[in-house]
Amino acid sequence: MKKALIQLHIAVFLAGFTAILGKLIHLNEGLLVWYRLLITVVTLFVIMYYKKQLVKISPTDALKFLGVGAIVAIHWITFYGSINYANASLALVCFSATGFFTSLLEPLILRKRIVVIEVLLGLLTIAGIYIIFDFHPQYKLGIALGIIAALGSALFPIFNKEFTKRFAPQTITLYEMGGGLIAATLLVPLYNLEFPAAYYWPTASDWVCLLVLGWFCTVLSFNLQLNALKKISAFTANLTYNLEPVYGIIMAFIFFKENKSLHYQFYIGVGLILLAVILQMYRVYHQTKNYKTPAL
Template identity: 80%
Template sequence: MKKALIQLHTAVFLAGFTAILGKLIKLNEGILVWYRLLITVVTLLVLFYFKKKLVKVSTKDALKFLGVGTIIALHWVTFYGSVKYANVAVALVCFSATGFFTALLEPLLLKKPFVWIEVLLGLLAILGIYIIFDFHPQYKLGIAFGILCALGSALFPIFNKEFVQRFTPETVTLYELGGGLIALTVLVPLYLLQFPATYYLPTASDWGWLLILAWACTVLSFDLQLNALKKISAFTANLSYNLEPVYGIIMAFIFFKENRMLHSQFYIGVGLILLAVILQMCRVYYQSKKANSIAANN
């Protein structure tokens, strides 16, 4: 159990570190994500080939994977756009709007009843983002990207529900990231018309950070999470991933001294977002404990 928890929190830390790498890699965000996907997909293809984990899927499923992969790819592009047009801390704070979008979209798309307490907690996080936006208008483009990133983050787990019941996590990851790579190959030229790049081929420094991003923060993080889930519950994993923005913001303060660029209103906004996250964690924990108690009594 101890080893599994260490693996899980290492995966969460690596996930938080992706925002730092987005700042260190000077490529345009669209090109950055294209290279990240290329390196990751090629690596996974080689690994799964030698491990004999490559699985063929039907054309219908392949097209579905392409659709979800497109959402994931655009989610990453908007995330790194938020990092570059605002900063790491603001991007990670905007990412917290995911809960609000999930509370709205999941009932609509899956035809489930609304959980109004989740909607209200999501609105609390949105209020925190609004306070940051209101007092930091220079970050408005980055915040807009961050909101779109949160929307994408809420969408793809909803569409993934069908896949995880029918395919292994390895198959889902490979086909979705492969679909994202295909989608970006088509979309990035159009994206660059609106957000031009200063250069297109990675520098030596960019290559180094890209390899860390693809191999450590994507492939290794994925493997650590899968191994951890063999010993711990998905509930524990989901709670732990709430620490991703916290790790990222702390690293942004250490590496880039971003705390010097932020006013007190930023911390008020973050406080409201953290309050929403903590209340949701407590609510889910209480519900899980109550469900376990009922199951034990039966």
Template identity: 80%
Template sequence: MKKALLQLHLAVFLAGFTAILGVLIKLNEGLLVWYRLLITVVTLFILLHLKKQLQKIALKDVLKFFGVGAIVAMHWVTFYGSVKYANASVALVCFSATGFFTSFLEPLILKKRFVFIEVGLGLLAIAGIYIIFDFHPQYKLGIAFGIISAVGSALFPIFNKEFVKRFTPQTVTLYELGGGLIALTLLVPFYLMQFPAAYYLPTHTDWLWLLVLAWFCTVLSFDLQLNALKKISAFTANLTYNLEPLYGIIMAFIFFKENETLNYQFYIGVGLILLAVVLQMGRVYFQAKRPLQRV
């Protein structure tokens, strides 16, 4: 159990580290994500082929995977756009709005009842983002990118609920990221017209950090999470992943001294977001304990 928890926290740490890499990699965000997808898809394909774990799927499912993959690509591009047009801390704060959008989108898409407590907690997080938005006007474009990223982050897990019932997580990841790679290959020329790149081929330093991003923060993080889920519940994993923005913000403060450029309103906003996360974690925890108390 201790090993599984260590693996899970390492996976969350690696996920939080992606924002730091977004600062270190100087490529335009569209190209950054394209290279990340390319390296990850090739690596996963080779690994699954060697392990004989490649699953054949029907064409209609391939198209569905590719659609979700396009959403994943959009989420990543806008997330790194938020990092580059604001900073890592602001991007991670905006990422916390995922819960708010999930509380609205999941009932609409899956035709479920609205959980008004979750909507209220989501609004609390949005209030925190608004405070940061209002007092840091220089980050408005980055915050807009971050909010779009949060919408994408809320959408693709909703669609994935159907897929994981019928396919292995490795298959879902490979086909979705493959779809994201194809979608971004078609769209990135138009994106670069609006947000031009200073250069197109990664430097030696960019290649180093891209490999870290693809191999460690994507493939290894994914593998650690899967191994951890063999010993711990999905509930514990989801709860732990709420720490991802916090880990990332702490690393941004350590590596880039971003705390020196942020005023006290940023911390008020972060405080509201953390309050929403803590209340939601407590709510889910006590709901999970209730059935055990009846036994």
């Protein structure tokens, strides 16, 4: 359990850095996601081919991977769109709605009972988002896209919980990113009709950021998260990912000085979100200490 939580927190830190890279890459969000997926799929395929780790899967599993990959692609496009139409800090804060969505969707999809404390902790993060939204109405579109991204983020680990029982993390990541690449290839041209791109081929600096995004913030981060999901619940994983805004916001303050454009209500909202994360981590620790079993 301890190792799983450490792996998860490293993955969360890497995920928080994606917002900074998204701000530094000047491609529009649709093309950014397409290149990120392409780099990830090619990298994983080459590594797994030479290590003889490629695994054949059934058509049924292939369709499932394609569906989850499509969710990932839409999640990323709306996330980077949120950065574009608001800023990195607010886009990351909207991620905190993930815990609330998970507390409702995980019992529904996996046919488990609803845990009241999880719903309450999720609502605490929603309260934090509401306080931030109420004082930043000029970012309405960006926040709306961020909420959609949070919904996609909630679904991803729920569906992956089943896959982690049957497939290695590298296999799951390869096939899901492949599904995401197919979905993005179909969706991005339509997206660009509505939101035209200024240019289509990455610059040299774009390529550097895209490679870091693909290799470290996707391949490494996804493997760490999937390994952690073998020991912890999807809700715990998603609520822990609420630390992503904390890490990302700190980096946004350092790199882009975004704190100069934020009011004190922003910090109240972030404080509520952080409180929800701390309470859940205490809950997981308490259960593990008393029962010596993985937290539910």
